[in-house]
Amino acid sequence: MACSKIFTGYLPELTNEIIQNFRKDFSTLHSCILVNRFWCRLAIPLLWEDPFSIPSQNYRCIEIYLHFLNEDSKAKFNEYENIKILIPTNTLFNYPSFTKYLSLNSICSSVEKWVATLVNDNRENLERLVYRSLFEVLLENEGNLHSFEFVMSRNGSSICTHFNNTMELILQHPNFICNIKNLALHIFHDIFLQNTINIIPFLKFLYSNCNSISSIIFHFRIYNVDNFSLIEKCLSQLIISQHNLKIISFIACSTILYKPFLSLKNSNCSDTLNTIIFDSIDFRNVITVLQEVFDQLNVLESIHILYCYSLNSDFVQQIIKVNKPFKLKSLFIDEILHIESLQLLLQKCGDYLENFEYGYMIKKYEESRRQLLKLVMKYCTKIIYFTSDKPDDINIYLLIENIGQTINYLTILMDASNKYNSIVLQNLGQVLPSKLEYLYLSLSFSNDFETFLKNSQNTFIKKLLIRNMLKDDNKIVLFYIKEYIMRKKRVKYLAFSEFVPGYSYTEKELFFLKDEVNEFKLYNIIVQKHRDLYISQHDIVNINIEY
Numbered sequence: 228m229a230c231s232k233i234f235t236g237y238l239p240e241l242t243n244e245i246i247q248n249f250r251k252d253f254s255t256l257h258s259c260i261l262v263n264r265f266w267c268r269l270a271i272p273l274l275w276e277d278p279f280s281i282p283s284q285n286y287r288c289i290e291i292y293l294h295f296l297n298e299d300s301k302a303k304f305n306e307y308e309n310i311k312i313l314i315p316t317n318t319l320f321n322y323p324s325f326t327k328y329l330s331l332n333s334i335c336s337s338v339e340k341w342v343a344t345l346v347n348d349n350r351e352n353l354e355r356l357v358y359r360s361l362f363e364v365l366l367e368n369e370g371n372l373h374s375f376e377f378v379m380s381r382n383g384s385s386i387c388t389h390f391n392n393t394m395e396l397i398l399q400h401p402n403f404i405c406n407i408k409n410l411a412l413h414i415f416h417d418i419f420l421q422n423t424i425n426i427i428p429f430l431k432f433l434y435s436n437c438n439s440i441s442s443i444i445f446h447f448r449i450y451n452v453d454n455f456s457l458i459e460k461c462l463s464q465l466i467i468s469q470h471n472l473k474i475i476s477f478i479a480c481s482t483i484l485y486k487p488f489l490s491l492k493n494s495n496c497s498d499t500l501n502t503i504i505f506d507s508i509d510f511r512n513v514i515t516v517l518q519e520v521f522d523q524l525n526v527l528e529s530i531h532i533l534y535c536y537s538l539n540s541d542f543v544q545q546i547i548k549v550n551k552p553f554k555l556k557s558l559f560i561d562e563i564l565h566i567e568s569l570q571l572l573l574q575k576c577g578d579y580l581e582n583f584e585y586g587y588m589i590k591k592y593e594e595s596r597r598q599l600l601k602l603v604m605k606y607c608t609k610i611i612y613f614t615s616d617k618p619d620d621i622n623i624y625l626l627i628e629n630i631g632q633t634i635n636y637l638t639i640l641m642d643a644s645n646k647y648n649s650i651v652l653q654n655l656g657q658v659l660p661s662k663l664e665y666l667y668l669s670l671s672f673s674n675d676f677e678t679f680l681k682n683s684q685n686t687f688i689k690k691l692l693i694r695n696m697l698k699d700d701n702k703i704v705l706f707y708i709k710e711y712i713m714r715k716k717r718v719k720y721l722a723f724s725e726f727v728p729g730y731s732y733t734e735k736e737l738f739f740l741k742d743e744v745n746e747f748k749l750y751n752i753i754v755q756k757h758r759d760l761y762i763s764q765h766d767i768v769n770i771n772i773e774y
Contacts, residue, residue: 280333651670
């Protein structure tokens with residue numbers, strides 16, 4: 228089919244389709260620019276969709292954006308000669324028009340870092356000028372904005388300082404965000420009353436002008452405010468106003484959760500909403516309405532519960548009463564209030580559960596944790612992602628072995644002093660499936676590491692992270708990695724780091740050893756930084772969610 232399209236004149240369309248697959252792969256996109264003019268025209272818009280998120284110390288995008296200011300706005304930089312020199316006199320593309328993803332936090336951070344490279348003292352005035360200028364450019368060159376992320380943090384922060392300017396400009400250009408598909412609102416820390424008053428007009432603007440949002444993140448952690456009810460009402464109106472809402476996330480917003488959650492019951496999205504994420508929520512504020520809301524959501528396919536509170540018998544009874552299937556895909560917990568209630572929950576939802584993690588539980592939960600693991604083995608046969616910090620129970624290895632057909636992401640985290648490090652290395656390798664997308668081991672490695680590698684020699688791991696917590700200066704782990712992983716080409720991506728607990732935190736990463744990295748390249752293994760390869764709980768939840 229592809230060949231027939233080439234010979235019938237579809238080569239430009241096929242090339243565009245190929246390059247679209249490189250979105251967020253910045254090094255490859257930069258290479259595409261150098262191929263020819265046509266490839267350059269296809270790659271440039273992808274590089275400039277979200278330029279402030281690109282991990283780089285090069286802030287040339289700010290200088291290029293400032294080129295698009297009108298002459299009156301440029302004149303405001305006359306006293307900064309070193310900046311005027313940096314602004315280009317011409318550009319090949321209208322870069323601001325390519326903007327699709329906008330995070331106020333990323334812009335603010337980039338501005339602060341860029342200004343710090345140019346000015347030593349009195350940076351605040353220049354930061355405000357640059358920030359406002361960037362927004363003027365973005366608003367006047369209205370692109371097809373796809374995602375908008377708003378962050379308002381503690382009083383006195385630069386983001387809070389820029390809040391009023393941002394709102395003023397957006398309210399003057401309502402078309403700028405009226406067609407967004409993804410909205411993220413992060414408002415937290417010690418926000419005082421006068422600042423929440425400024426939030427209200429912005430929320431009203433959103434529900435009056437933006438009604439085609441497909442995903443919303445509400446992250447509200449605010450204190451010392453007496454107008455919670457007004458904020459709740461605005462958030463409810465925002466939900467009710469949507470006609471195509473598919474995904475909603477509630478993060479740490481227990482105090483203002485009731486009305487927004489209840490609004491799902493009678494909103495336009497009852498036939499569109501397919502995913503709900505609860506992250507660090509206290510369910511006691513909504514327990515009484517859980518059943519009636521879930522019973523009204525007709526196409527709900529995915530529910531995720533991440534380290535929430537009040538997962539007690541009252542909560543479980545409400546879920547059991549839900550007349551429709553309760554498709555719980557993720558369950559991350561760090562407390563076990565009633566093991567009997569959790570058993571009932573897994574009986575109802577176990578067939579849907581894909582992501583399971585129990586975090587650092589205090590000692591009183593030890594026996595309940597063991598019981599819970601047995602329940603997961605009994606009722607949950609489709610686990611894809613599993614994390615444990617106390618793999619001393621033989622049932623963990625039985626669980627991994629039993630669900631070997633589905634498990635794809637596995638994380639084992641232990642501290643250096645844990646006596647079970649050797650037990651992990653002696654047992655884990657024997658139960659790994661033939662293929663894993665992701666394996667992260669954070670342990671105190673020893674000679675038992677060789678045993679693990681020998682036992683797992685038939686397993687291919689796409690992304691392998693090894694974090695060695697040294698009890699002393701030990702070089703043998705890297706030797707084993709080369710011997711059993713590198714030379715046998717058993718991974719595609721590798722991150723390896725070492726540090727000594729109790730000392731100043733200086734973690735040594737393989738990524739920064741150029742000669743070693745080049746040696747791995749000879750075996751087609753790409754060495755990356757730990758933070759770039761690491762997959763968090765939130766990442767795993769989002770992997771299969773199409774925003």
